[in-house]
Amino acid sequence: MPKTKQLSVSVENCPGTLARVANVLGDAKVNILAFLTTTANGGGTVQAVVDNVNKAKKALDSAGLSYTESDVLYVELRNATGSLGKFVGKLAANEINITSGYATATKGSRKASLVLAVSDLEKATRIR
Numbered sequence: 492m493p494k495t496k497q498l499s500v501s502v503e504n505c506p507g508t509l510a511r512v513a514n515v516l517g518d519a520k521v522n523i524l525a526f527l528t529t530t531a532n533g534g535g536t537v538q539a540v541v542d543n544v545n546k547a548k549k550a551l552d553s554a555g556l557s558y559t560e561s562d563v564l565y566v567e568l569r570n571a572t573g574s575l576g577k578f579v580g581k582l583a584a585n586e587i588n589i590t591s592g593y594a595t596a597t598k599g600s601r602k603a604s605l606v607l608a609v610s611d612l613e614k615a616t617r618i619r
Contacts, residue, residue: 494616495565496544497606500537500551500558504530512537512556519550525565525606527593538593540565540606563608564615570596570603578605581618587611 502508509528516523522542529536540563541547551558568574575594582589588610596603609615 493565494562494612495540497561497563497608498539498541498544498547498551498558499561500539500556502535502537502556504533504535508535509537511554512539512551515550515554515556516541516547519546521547521550525593525595525604527591527606538591538606561608562612563606564612566605566607567602568605570600574603575605578618579607582607582609582615585611585614585618587615587618 500512502512513523516539520543524540524542526537526539529538539547544560548558548560566578568578579589590608590610592605592607594603594605607615
């Protein structure tokens with residue numbers, strides 16, 4: 492299973508902040524493969540997996556947007572009943588803790604994309 496970089500962009504909790512991040516990346520020809528937004532106490536975070544991390548970082552820097560970078564597990568699963576439970580069950584059986592995660596799938600598609608921050612990324616990349 493592949494590992495990839497996730498960018499966590501610090502934003503204000505107000506209308507238009509996700510649009511700003513998405514437009515900055517889009518204008519730089521960076522495709523967002525997966526994202527999650529969270530908010531707390533007037534602030535927020537946009538966590539994103541993109542197709543070109545270096546171009547994304549350059550664009551975020553140019554726009555004055557603060558971000559951090561972390562390694563995450565990025566996998567595609569069958570878009571079928573039980574696929575998520577089976578996969579994360581394998582992680583649990585190998586004593587790998589999931590600290591955050593998000594996924595997306597389109598109804599009728601064969602694949603679902605899953606992004607997980609885990610306690611042992613190297614071990615998790617070997618789970619099949």
